[in-house]
Amino acid sequence: MDCCTSSNHEGVAKKECPSCGTRGKNVQLITLKSLLKASALETIEPDNSYVFCSNSACSTVYFSGNHSQSFAEDDLKVPVYQKNPSMGVPVCYCFNWTRERLSQAIETDQQPTDQIKAHVRAGRCGCEVNNPQGACCLGNVNAFVRALEKG
Template sequence: MDSCCQTSTEKLTTPLQCPVCHKKGRKIQLITIKALLQPTALETIHPDLTYAFCANSSCEVVYFSDKQTLRKDTLKVSVYQKDNAFDVPVCYCFGWTRERLAKAVQQYHHPIEQIQQQVQANRCGCEINNPQGACCLGNVTTFIRTLVEI
């Protein structure tokens, strides 16, 4: 299996349109959906369909296909892009919430470097743990930038 934090031009290139907000989504692996849906929602998926992730923060839909939408209340975890709470993970594999990142930055620690070390040690599992099914380092970097700009 490829490392979740390696760039792949094949895995996630098919843009699909969310039927609720009409924003483009990105194709997501079925393993991500299977890992993160609550059991009752898992029973409703169609494994033969192509699903995509909706990153629009104002949309309730997390995953969608041409026949189904799965809303954020069907997941086992809160979705970073859809929940602004401070206790929501930004990095799902290593437990870096907005709160933990903010504290680390205030204390002049380097959470990005710590996460990168874990990724380089082949310990990340973003394709299973992160609802967007991709590496979280972009989200972590963006969030830290917002802290520095304040």
């Protein structure tokens, strides 16, 4: 099973972000272990559950299920697509499809989503360790490409 199969999605959590009230999505501990900087990683509580906040207006990226901890983008090794509007931020973390690269591909009639899907089918994705949301990026990629195509 790969990270982009529907049965591997953690889904919506019952917990709301303590900073903004947005209902978050559960993430596996391996996501935090892979993406947190050492100073933040040293503080995680492995027995806690963690949740991803996708609200672009909120500074919190992860919070613990019991609300005892939260982590911001500065605590991560990578920028967070949902939190950072820069063109250099990845939309697809596994294959480095940034907003800029996707925009250039669409302008030249390339099909980046087809390329990404081929990699996924070949078992090459690792969204649970590369993508801060801890889940498949294809939904983000498809939405971004659709927005570009609409102009």
